[in-house]
Amino acid sequence: MGNIEFEKIKRPENIKLPHMLDFYPLEDEKSTRISQFFKNLKEGRLTTTKCKECGNLLWPPRIICSGCLSDKLEWVDLGVEGELYAFTEMKAGPPLGFVQDVPFCIGMIKIGGLLISARIDDARYEDLKIREKVKLKIVELEDGRVFYRFRRIG
Amino acid sequence: MKKVAIIGGGATKCGKREATWRELVQEAGKAMFDNVDNISPKDVEALLVGAAQPERFVFQVHVAPMVAEHLGITPTKVIATTELMCASGQAAIRYAWACIASGMADVAVALGVEKMFMPDMAEAQTNMTCVLDREWDGVNAMSAPPFFAMTAQRHMHEFGTTKEQMALVSVKNHHYSTMNPIAQFQKEVTVEKVLQSLMISPPLNLFDCSGITDGAAGVFLVPAEDAKKYTDTPMYIIGSGQASIGNAVNNLASITEWVPLKLAVKEALRTAKISVNDIDIAELHDCFTISELMEYEAFGWCAKGKGGKFIEDGEPYIGGKIAVNPRGGLLGCGHPLGATAILQSIDILQQFRGEVSRGRRVKGAEIAVAHNLSGAANVHSLMVYSRG
Numbered sequence A: 001m002g003n004i005e006f007e008k009i010k011r012p013e014n015i016k017l018p019h020m021l022d023f024y025p026l027e028d029e030k031s032t033r034i035s036q037f038f039k040n041l042k043e044g045r046l047t048t049t050k051c052k053e054c055g056n057l058l059w060p061p062r063i064i065c066s067g068c069l070s071d072k073l074e075w076v077d078l079g080v081e082g083e084l085y086a087f088t089e090m091k092a093g094p095p096l097g098f099v100q101d102v103p104f105c106i107g108m109i110k111i112g113g114l115l116i117s118a119r120i121d122d123a124r125y126e127d128l129k130i131r132e133k134v135k136l137k138i139v140e141l142e143d144g145r146v147f148y149r150f151r152r153i154g
Numbered sequence B: 001m002k003k004v005a006i007i008g009g010g011a012t013k014c015g016k017r018e019a020t021w022r023e024l025v026q027e028a029g030k031a032m033f034d035n036v037d038n039i040s041p042k043d044v045e046a047l048l049v050g051a052a053q054p055e056r057f058v059f060q061v062h063v064a065p066m067v068a069e070h071l072g073i074t075p076t077k078v079i080a081t082t083e084l085m086c087a088s089g090q091a092a093i094r095y096a097w098a099c100i101a102s103g104m105a106d107v108a109v110a111l112g113v114e115k116m117f118m119p120d121m122a123e124a125q126t127n128m129t130c131v132l133d134r135e136w137d138g139v140n141a142m143s144a145p146p147f148f149a150m151t152a153q154r155h156m157h158e159f160g161t162t163k164e165q166m167a168l169v170s171v172k173n174h175h176y177s178t179m180n181p182i183a184q185f186q187k188e189v190t191v192e193k194v195l196q197s198l199m200i201s202p203p204l205n206l207f208d209c210s211g212i213t214d215g216a217a218g219v220f221l222v223p224a225e226d227a228k229k230y231t232d233t234p235m236y237i238i239g240s241g242q243a244s245i246g247n248a249v250n251n252l253a254s255i256t257e258w259v260p261l262k263l264a265v266k267e268a269l270r271t272a273k274i275s276v277n278d279i280d281i282a283e284l285h286d287c288f289t290i291s292e293l294m295e296y297e298a299f300g301w302c303a304k305g306k307g308g309k310f311i312e313d314g315e316p317y318i319g320g321k322i323a324v325n326p327r328g329g330l331l332g333c334g335h336p337l338g339a340t341a342i343l344q345s346i347d348i349l350q351q352f353r354g355e356v357s358r359g360r361r362v363k364g365a366e367i368a369v370a371h372n373l374s375g376a377a378n379v380h381s382l383m384v385y386s387r388g
């Protein structure tokens, strides 16, 4: 009875950020059929898909139209300036991967006929106003992927 | 379609529990079987488990068979987990109801459970960020508090709603939860206390938000014609409504008016063959204070934009126009996602039976609604229950 073995075991101290905790979408052609969106973004253009059959503007970008189920879609520019519809600031309770950024602002932005959510950089909650104009900004991750944010114009 | 009855149920204490996911299931399961005579685990033919994110919170999927195993249930007709985020428990009730109403099963259990406290709470918050469209909204840290904060901001902007009016919802629901022994929060709050609590995501303070909660609860459903074999005081499902419009922020019907809720209310009243004035108790999904104000409006108890005034006038209290959340709501009781709708249904059953403490009892209540919203308030689910 006295010879039960006790052994301390080790697990890796650091684990690479797993894909399932990476909020940013995969954007290359091997991963998605809307990689054009990210190519356009790399050129400073915020775009989405529009249905050539019924004219529906679709967001997020799609491969079929949810209005008429056509797969004949085209890429259209949304412009680079939007208007703040609503905003708030993440002050407490951030998710993993956002902790280092707190506090930061998040908004709903009217742009090109859409209402999209996005981070608002270089601003505090107290500075912002409903209907304020904001401008597109592109952020690039370490691995070259890109995503859109907005910033104040003033 | 057969008429369906809920004949009893049981629940855990809710809050930050020193217990694992499976222990919450065992506590609720035992309480549930202890609550009803003449029923044993071997009688259960259908088991629906409402669980929103067990794969995230406790790293376990295929959870319905685990529930069955721990409670000695061996379903022969239907077994499945139902996920509809904050309405996962109501999804379980709805499918259990369908199993009985269709004649597929004679005894069904709807059991909801969520273990939300994790050693690192940032990980729990991360789980809440894949509820909205993760790649296009969640990526912007759009979890529930920022989304509902912006909803509140727009409601204040368009209708003049104030933070003080929103705080009154928290005051009311915490008042009722002090009389609910299984509630997470047992202390009264004041408007000042709400406004001075930690700012989470302006204009929402901590006490404008429902909690992170561990909890589980289960109920039995049987054909109405069999109900009296088990209890003298069953309650009946007399109607329901459920509607969903859009998902990503761009595709919602509106930010400040919950159109799917209006549709679900209309359908619930139509199927129950009642008018909104026949409702005696409304257990509404107050995940945030702003939610409850917008729900008064969508049900039509007050005009659009007048939710704040409605609570200022005391109308959603017991004795007012409609008793809203005499259980204590999600704000007072906590919000263990998958369990919430089951907890609502058990409390309504106890109201009908006169088993709740006097201070929060709705005397003579005959008809109640239970409501859950989920996601970006793009889905609204409603059940209508009656005493007789």
Ligand SMILES: [Zn+2]
Binding pocket: A051, A052, A053, A054, A055, A056, A065, A066, A067, A068, A069, A070
């Ligand atoms: Zn189309």
